[in-house]
Amino acid sequence: EPEVTQTPSHQVTQMGQEVILRCVPISNHLYFYWYRQILGQKVEFLVSFYNNEISEKSEIFDDQFSVERPDGSNFTLKIRSTKLEDSAMYFCASSQYREDADTQYFGPGTRLTVL
Amino acid sequence: GENVEQHPSTLSVQEGDSAVIKCTYSDSASNYFPWYKQELGKGPQLIIDIRSNVGEKKDQRIAVTLNKTAKHFSLHITETQPEDSAVYFCASGGSYIPTFGRGTSLIVHP
Numbered sequence: 179e180p181e182v183t184q185t186p187s188h189q190v191t192q193m194g195q196e197v198i199l200r201c202v203p204i205s206n207h208l209y210f211y212w213y214r215q216i217l218g219q220k221v222e223f224l225v226s227f228y229n230n231e232i233s234e235k236s237e238i239f240d241d242q243f244s245v246e247r248p249d250g251s252n253f254t255l256k257i258r259s260t261k262l263e264d265s266a267m268y269f270c271a272s273s274q275y276r277e278d279a280d281t282q283y284f285g286p287g288t289r290l291t292v293l
Numbered sequence: 294g295e296n297v298e299q300h301p302s303t304l305s306v307q308e309g310d311s312a313v314i315k316c317t318y319s320d321s322a323s324n325y326f327p328w329y330k331q332e333l334g335k336g337p338q339l340i341i342d343i344r345s346n347v348g349e350k351k352d353q354r355i356a357v358t359l360n361k362t363a364k365h366f367s368l369h370i371t372e373t374q375p376e377d378s379a380v381y382f383c384a385s386g387g388s389y390i391p392t393f394g395r396g397t398s399l400i401v402h403p
Contacts, residue, residue, distance in 0.1 A: 220382065221329075221393040281339050286335055
């Protein structure tokens with residue numbers, strides 16, 4: 179069964195450093211998403227991406243964040259200058275159709291720890 | 294924006310009992326309501342979803358009901374098993390940005 183994969187599983191970084199989280203969505207999916215889950219809290223939407231551009235983003239997704247699909251398989255989330263409060267699990271998801279009309283499949287997540 | 298409330302935050306049941314988790318939403322334009330199961334250290338996994346054109350959907354031991362008038366939907370798990378223990382999240386697919394509930398920690402005691 180196809181699945182969304184994410185690397186690394188755990189990333190530790192110093193405050194102020196840049197990090198890139200990587201995702202490989204399911205191959206025939208067209209919509210890609212990033213979510214964040216701070217420990218013990220609910221999953222929060224960050225951004226959705228379609229046709230090589232951002233289609234929706236939340237208030238959390240400020241200028242420190244960017245997304246990219248550098249090739250035909252990878253989908254990345256970059257945090258330019260990490261802050262302590264960026265520590266969280268980051269989940270990538272993909273769907274075949276539009277956000278509200280089809281199911282999203284989540285990856286296992288990357289745990290980001292900012293020291 | 295959309296607001297999703299989920300109750301209870303913790304639910305403890307005996308194996309074989311039923312479990313019910315409830316969510317309410319605020320955006321009347323919402324038309325897609327998935328439920329996710331999240332096991333420790335893993336990402337949310339879709340277990341069932343419902344769209345606004347139906348009132349109930351069932352998949353083996355799991356069912357979801359939707360009341361669009363009252364803006365609430367519920368997850369029902371029958372004959373619970375220890376492996377059902379996890380955190381369950383509801384979500385509302387309104388305004389194209391999905392909003393999640395705060396999660397329910399379900400504990401099934403053998």
